[in-house]
Amino acid sequence: MRPIPEPLICSLGHVATTAEFARRGYEARDIRLAIQAGVIRRASRGVYLCRHADADQLTAAAAHARITCLSALRRAGVWAGLDQSLHLQLPPNSHSARRPVRDRDDRSIHYHWAPVKFDRAPRKSWLVDPIEAVWQAIHCLDEEHAVACLESAVHEKFLTEQEVRRIGANAPRHLQRGIREMEFTSDSGQETIARRRLRRIGFHVVAQEKISGLPYSEDLVVDDCVALETDGKKWHGPERFEPDRQRDVVLAGFGRVSLRLTQRMILHEWPSTLAAIERAVRDAKRTR
Numbered sequence: 001m002r003p004i005p006e007p008l009i010c011s012l013g014h015v016a017t018t019a020e021f022a023r024r025g026y027e028a029r030d031i032r033l034a035i036q037a038g039v040i041r042r043a044s045r046g047v048y049l050c051r052h053a054d055a056d057q058l059t060a061a062a063a064h065a066r067i068t069c070l071s072a073l074r075r076a077g078v079w080a081g082l083d084q085s086l087h088l089q090l091p092p093n094s095h096s097a098r099r100p101v102r103d104r105d106d107r108s109i110h111y112h113w114a115p116v117k118f119d120r121a122p123r124k125s126w127l128v129d130p131i132e133a134v135w136q137a138i139h140c141l142d143e144e145h146a147v148a149c150l151e152s153a154v155h156e157k158f159l160t161e162q163e164v165r166r167i168g169a170n171a172p173r174h175l176q177r178g179i180r181e182m183e184f185t186s187d188s189g190q191e192t193i194a195r196r197r198l199r200r201i202g203f204h205v206v207a208q209e210k211i212s213g214l215p216y217s218e219d220l221v222v223d224d225c226v227a228l229e230t231d232g233k234k235w236h237g238p239e240r241f242e243p244d245r246q247r248d249v250v251l252a253g254f255g256r257v258s259l260r261l262t263q264r265m266i267l268h269e270w271p272s273t274l275a276a277i278e279r280a281v282r283d284a285k286r287t288r
């Protein structure tokens with residue numbers, strides 16, 4: 001008899017099943033010993049957690065479900081839109097009766113029963129494989145966020161470009177145009193969204209344009225005269241304060257107007273943000 005060691009369950013992602021323990025040579029009594037020693041606790045029949053498991057894992061384990069879709073993407077830093085509910089995948093033949101509709105933090109729970117689309121055995125008992133998670137997400141998101149999610153999946157190295165193309169080939173019709181127009185240049189979902197919205201209304205937008213002689217590129221350049229920084233992850237933190245200001249001044253020296261847009265400006269205040277961009281482009285053209 002040997003109780004299950006904590007590093008083992010940690011290596012499995014802080015959630016493990018009886019079957020996973022059995023494959024590593026541990027029996028029911030080893031599980032009992034580990035519970036008595038406080039190393040693991042039982043979440044539901046045949047599912048165990050260590051003390052590092054987070055709230056999503058707890059809810060998923062209690063429901064015998066895997067974390068999927070937007071919730072799986074968010075764990076990997078992939079764009080998942082604005083919906084903050086917990087997305088879980090139940091085994092194909094499980095019943096829907098008496099499933100909780102909200103988690104402990106009062107977030108709503110969205111269940112998927114979708115059969116597996118891409119034949120890949122999941123590597124974790126509690127988490128859906130990346131390609132499946134993205135496949136489900138593009139069905140849960142609207143067109144704009146779905147395309148941003150696909151670009152982001154590649155940018156965050158969650159999927160390869162080839163895997164995203166495979167998903168794209170099977171994706172619903174309303175996504176096909178956006179999928180054809182994908183560029184894997186964006187640092188963030190909001191950058192993808194801003195780029196596509198501006199192009200749709202006729203602006204010429206170039207992504208990640210390098211200014212010759214300078215060590216950095218601009219997220220988006222509109223009509224070759226106004227630069228947009230879309231305030232993705234790379235801009236967070238006080239260490240960015242000085243370099244960001246320096247960059248603004250250098251760009252001004254090149255005669256380039258630069259606007260720094262936050263997520264809120266793009267996703268929640270777009271009409272006034274667009275009006276400011278249009279004005280900046282008009283003024284820049286006139287000055288020329």
Ligand SMILES: [Zn+2]
Nearest residue numbers: 010014050052
């Ligand atoms: Zn752990």
Ligand SMILES: [Zn+2]
Nearest residue numbers: 069070087140
């Ligand atoms: Zn979903």
